[in-house]
Amino acid sequence: MLSKRIIPCLDVRNKIVTKGVRFQNNIDLGDPVEMAVNYSNGGCDELVFYDITASAEGRPIDIEMVKEVAKAIRIPFSVGGGISGLDDMYDVLLAGAEKVSVNSLAVKNPEIIAEGARIFGSQCIVLGIDPVKTEKGNTCASGYEVTTRGFREHTGIDALEWAKKAEALGVGEIVVNSVDADGTREGYELTLTRMIATEVRVPVVASGGGGTPEHLADVFNLAYADAAIIASMIHTGDYTIASIKEHLKKAGVAIRQKW
Amino acid sequence: MIAIIDYKAGNLTSVQLALESLGQSCKITDDAKIIGDADRVIFPGDGAALSAMNSLRDLGLIDVIRNVVSDGVPFLGVCLGTQIILERSEENGGVDSIGLVPGLVKRFNPSNSMVKIPHMGWNTVSFNRAHALFSEIEDESEFYFIHSYYPAPSNSNYILGRTEYADTVFTSIIGNANLVATQFHPERSGRIGLKMLENFCDWDGSC
Numbered sequence: 388m389l390s391k392r393i394i395p396c397l398d399v400r401n402k403i404v405t406k407g408v409r410f411q412n413n414i415d416l417g418d419p420v421e422m423a424v425n426y427s428n429g430g431c432d433e434l435v436f437y438d439i440t441a442s443a444e445g446r447p448i449d450i451e452m453v454k455e456v457a458k459a460i461r462i463p464f465s466v467g468g469g470i471s472g473l474d475d476m477y478d479v480l481l482a483g484a485e486k487v488s489v490n491s492l493a494v495k496n497p498e499i500i501a502e503g504a505r506i507f508g509s510q511c512i513v514l515g516i517d518p519v520k521t522e523k524g525n526t527c528a529s530g531y532e533v534t535t536r537g538f539r540e541h542t543g544i545d546a547l548e549w550a551k552k553a554e555a556l557g558v559g560e561i562v563v564n565s566v567d568a569d570g571t572r573e574g575y576e577l578t579l580t581r582m583i584a585t586e587v588r589v590p591v592v593a594s595g596g597g598g599t600p601e602h603l604a605d606v607f608n609l610a611y612a613d614a615a616i617i618a619s620m621i622h623t624g625d626y627t628i629a630s631i632k633e634h635l636k637k638a639g640v641a642i643r644q645k646w
Numbered sequence: 647m648i649a650i651i652d653y654k655a656g657n658l659t660s661v662q663l664a665l666e667s668l669g670q671s672c673k674i675t676d677d678a679k680i681i682g683d684a685d686r687v688i689f690p691g692d693g694a695a696l697s698a699m700n701s702l703r704d705l706g707l708i709d710v711i712r713n714v715v716s717d718g719v720p721f722l723g724v725c726l727g728t729q730i731i732l733e734r735s736e737e738n739g740g741v742d743s744i745g746l747v748p749g750l751v752k753r754f755n756p757s758n759s760m761v762k763i764p765h766m767g768w769n770t771v772s773f774n775r776a777h778a779l780f781s782e783i784e785d786e787s788e789f790y791f792i793h794s795y796y797p798a799p800s801n802s803n804y805i806l807g808r809t810e811y812a813d814t815v816f817t818s819i820i821g822n823a824n825l826v827a828t829q830f831h832p833e834r835s836g837r838i839g840l841k842m843l844e845n846f847c848d849w850d851g852s853c
Contacts, residue, residue: 389811390768390788427836432768458663463790463834483659485792485834508656508693510764510792560766590762613762643768643788646836 390643391607391635392432392614393628394592395621397422398439399468402452405439406622407570413439416622420455426621427460430628430646434464435488435562435616441469442491442536448475450482457483465513476503480511488562490515491535494542494549497556504557509589514553515562518546518579531579534566547582554587561587562616565595572598572619574605581610592616600626600634607640648672648847649684651711653701655726656692664833668844678710686847687714689827691726692792695751696738698730708744715746715825720851723827728820729797731827737795747820747827749799756812763812764794771807771818771830778849779806779819779826779842787838789818789830796829824851 397404399419407413416422423434436456438448448469456464466479467488479487487507493500493514503512518531519541525532529547534540550561563583565576575593584591593606594616606612620626632642648665650658652674665672665688672688673680681687689711691698702708711731715721723731730743735751743751754763768788773780791809796816799805806826807819820827826846832839 388770389765389791392767457659458667461664461667461834461840462836463792463831480657481659483657483663485660510692510766511657559764585760588759588763590764590766611760613767645784645787646838 388641390641393631394433394435394614394616395426395431396435396616396618398437399452400440406618419452420459423456424459426628427462430632432643433462436464436466438468448479450478453479453482453484467515473502473506476507480507486511486513488513488515490517494533494535497552500553500556500558509557509559512558513560513562514558515564516546516549517564517566519566529582546579550583550587554589558589560590560592562592562594568596570619571596574602577605577610580606580612584611590614600631603631604635604638604640647684648686648688649681650674650688650690651681651707652676653698653705653707655698655701658690661688661690661833664840664843668847670847676705678706681710681714686720688722689727690724693726694738695730695735695741695743698726699741699743711744718824718851720849721825722846725793725829725831728827728829729795732797735795746825747799747804748801749797751795752798753795754812754814761812764792765811766792769809769811771809773807774805777806777821779845781845783838783841789835789839791830793829823853
């Protein structure tokens with residue numbers, strides 16, 4: 388049976404892993420390569436790296452870091468942040484990343500999904516969506532609006548419609564990264580994750596809000612996510628991947644048990 | 647030296663890095679002579695069957711691949727490399743392929759619309775029989791898959807391992823004489839996948 392994937396997320400700023408709450412007040416945690424090796428040895432199924440300041444600083448993603456990670460671990464990882472076009476995608480994939488994640492860039496230029504899928508294969512192209520619950524009077528039918536640039540810009544785009552459009556353009560996977568839940572450790576955004584997971588045929592990754600193993604069980608069992616991103620709950624040492632998986636196994640979730 | 651065949655079908659970096667981590671000397675190449683002289687050959691690939699076959703034809707590599715396999719050189723196909731050694735793929739409206747293994751490549755066609763395509767992530771492999779590739783690897787171990795089509799050899803003697811997805815039990819490892827081929831990515835399958843690559847590097851190509 389296909390296992391649900393547990394994916395630690397490493398937000399990297401100036402070669403240091405960091406973590407904030409609702410995209411703010413970040414604290415430094417450690418070396419990205421060292422943390423990647425530890426989590427990989429600890430049984431995570433995949434890793435994701437975001438170069439969180441590349442975009443704001445107008446520089447390309449840190450390719451040297453991607454190369455070092457690729458050399459150090461033997462499981463798939465994806466990379467995002469500061470991807471400005473096909474050349475950046477090529478560099479990241481050639482450096483050894485399995486997938487490349489686009490977010491703001493795809494909102495500005497949706498065709499980048501189709502072009503990336505055509506050149507590198509759909510399986511490499513991940514769309515990150517940063518949705519927020521809409522206020523009253525907003526026109527997004529799903530009740531969720533896409534934001535970009537780390538919650539700094541509202542787009543007026545309906546999050547569910549955007550996911551469907553990305554699927555039609557050939558995206559390989561969609562990460563639903565709830566801005567409202569990010570870093571709160573109060574649980575994943577179940578409603579929108581379930582909407583997207585049931586209406587698109589590509590794998591859906593839930594992100595933001597994971598604080599306990601129960602939260603992961605809920606997002607798999609109730610919202611049908613194919614994978615869940617975790618950050619604070621393991622970065623703090625409150626849980627290990629093994630302890631999360633042990634809980635999920637008891638909750639009836641299919642997980643990879645040996646690594 | 648291990649030749650990793652480069653035919654402009656996806657990213658070969660992770661294959662190279664995995665072999666290097668095992669201390670193996672390897673080269674990513676489209677040079678017929680280097681491939682022909684290699685001690686063993688890995689035929690990887692991601693992407694679509696049609697462009698892969700076109701690219702192999704343009705590079706003049708189809709006969710090179712047939713020759714190394716018939717010469718008894720240990721040969722490992724991975725993912726798309728596994729699919730296009732069968733006779734024909736359903737992908738891109740139907741594509742005639744290299745034909746080293748009798749059978750077809752089919753698309754997953756789940757009746758339940760909740761089943762995701764591609765088949766992406768870790769899934770178990772049941773070994774069909776003993777093989778040098780499986781040394782010190784437990785039956786039902788999990789490997790990393792990412793694909794929408796699957797190989798369906800017509801001769802069950804070619805089936806080394808099976809996996810279940812989308813109401814289908816499909817062949818996830820093919821084997822015949824000096825040829826082995828996995829639908830999953832051993833180079834991205836953690837410690838266990840690396841052990842399988844190591845077993846391939848230690849294998850003399852006999853059954």
